[in-house]
Amino acid sequence: MNAVVARRFSESDLAQIRERNPVAEIAGQYVTLRRSGAKMIGPCPVCGGGAKSKSAFEVRADGLSWVCAVCSDGGDVIRLVEKIDNCSFVEACERLGGQRSADPDAVARLAEQREAKRIKREAAAERYREQERRRLKKMWDGAEPLRGTPAARYLTETRGLILPDETPGLRFLPAAAYFHGEEEDERGRMSRAVLHRGPAMIAAFIRNDGRFGGLHFTYLTDADPPRKLELSDPATGEILQAKKMRGGKLGAHILFARESLQFCANQQTDPSGCLARVLVIGEGIETVGSVYTAHRIAGRRIDDYAWWAAGDLGNLGGPHLENLAHPTAKQPNGHPKRVPGPLPDLDKPGLLIPDSVEHLTLLGDGDSDPVLTHYAMERAARRYARPGLTIRIAFARPGGDFNGMLRGGG
Ligand SMILES: [Zn+2]
Structure with missing residues (x-):
């Protein structure tokens, strides 16, 4: 280190260093990154x-900015060089070209170029998203209606559910590809590798504007009745999720059951618009189906109920304002894990509760992390609050889930 260690970098110096050194360019000197939507990963x-x-x-x-899920670290390009070269902040700034005579024109030009690149990148990401949406829609259009398929037997026999007369949101694919990892073709291009192909229940994500947004996959075994597929990564032995989501799920829902057509007819209104007075939303299809089944077994009148699955807790709770430190869970580096907090970010869209709904019930399963679940429920309750709407949060037994309660008689 030279004698000018004490030299300070002003905020404008640091901004210039960041502008001159895009994170992907610096990281790209060490590893090969690839595009994933608007991000680069590797x-x-x-x-x-x-x-x-x-x-x-x-x-x-x-x-x-960058983030690594394994070192649980992240930050700007200066932080990246500090970590890669194991050097100080000042050294990292020097290695990235340090202080240069401030040329406002050059800074402005760089900022302009970056903005132009950003617009181009966003457009490419949007094109990619639309292509993916169309691919998934085609898959959906070609899938079999649920009734009589192994997916229906998974729900009724393995999960003990009663199915509604109509399940427009669920279908079956006999040979769905399970993608995991990547493979290289003869031209050196990387593409997603198919690890497995087999039966799957698929569910459509319906966006707030009523359009198809993406698909939720539940991969099943070939057994009769089928169970959730248990796959592991052949290289690492890591257990892989039997459920996957593709396309846009944020602010979109899976329809498990809708209000009855008889009820709609009695209202003498357009049956295509949602008229449900009661809406029940849970994380998973099985969760919502279990509570639906419990209502059916109890002989409750559910003519005016609609039943939605959000796919995951983040989508149920909607976008959050800030992350909070988890009271007990830790990251690999010993720092508290940071989880989405209870305050909604209302500038970002979430699920839209239809105008007809007067009672909203949110299902909190007990088998997810309790802190994460409680924050998500509180966030959802704040997000969806409006005059004339009562919101109730129903939690499953701690450590259990609604499906276990249904099958165990709890
Ligand atoms: Zn790392």
């Missing part, structure tokens, strides 16, 4: 990424 130039080597490291859409 192995981590700091830790390699371990078992998640192909996707641990992520350069955010702004191009100015």
Whole structure:
């Protein structure tokens, strides 16, 4: 280190260093990154990424910040060089070109170029999203109606559910591809590898504007009745999720059951619009189906109920304002895990509760992390609050889920 250690970098110096050195360019000197939507992902130039080597490291859409899921670290390009070279902040700034005579024109030009690149990148990401949506829609259009398929037997026999007369939101695919990891073709291009092909229940995500947004997959075994598929990564032995979501799910829902057509007819209104007075929303299809089944068994009148699955807790609770430190869960580096907090970010869209709904019930399953679940429920209750709407949160027994309660008689 030279004698000018004490030299300070002003905020404008630091901004210039960041502008001159896009994160992807610096990281790209160590590892090969690839585009994923608006982001760049790949192995981590700091830790390699371990078992998640192909996707641990992520350069955010702004191009100015990064995060690694394995080292649980992240920040700007200066932080990246500090970690890669194991050097001080000042040294990292020097290595990135340090202080240069402030040329406002050059700074403005760089900012302009970055903005132009950002617009181009966003447009490419939007095109990619629309292509994916169309691919998934085609898959949906070609799938079999649920009734009589192994997917229906999974729900009724394995999960003990009563199915509604109509399940417009659920279908079956006899040979759905399960993608995991990547493979290289003869031209050196990377593409997603098919690890398995087999039966799957698929569910459509319906966006707030009523359009198809994406698909939820539940991969099943070939057994009769089928169970959830248990796959593991052949390289690492890591257990892989039997459920996957593709396309846009944020602010979109899966329809498990809708209000009855008889009820709609009695209202003498257009049966295509949602008229449900009661809406029940849970995280998973099985959760919502279990509470639906319990209502049917109890002989409750549910003519005017609609039943939605949000796919995951984040979508049920909607976008959050800030992350909070988890009271007990820790990251690999010993710091508290940070989880989405209870305050909604209302500038970002979430699920839209139809105008006809007077009672909203949110289902909190007990088998997810309780802190995460409670924050998500509170966030949802704040987000969906409006005059004339009562909101109730129903929690399953701690450590259990609604399906276990249904089958165990709880
Ligand atoms: Zn890392």
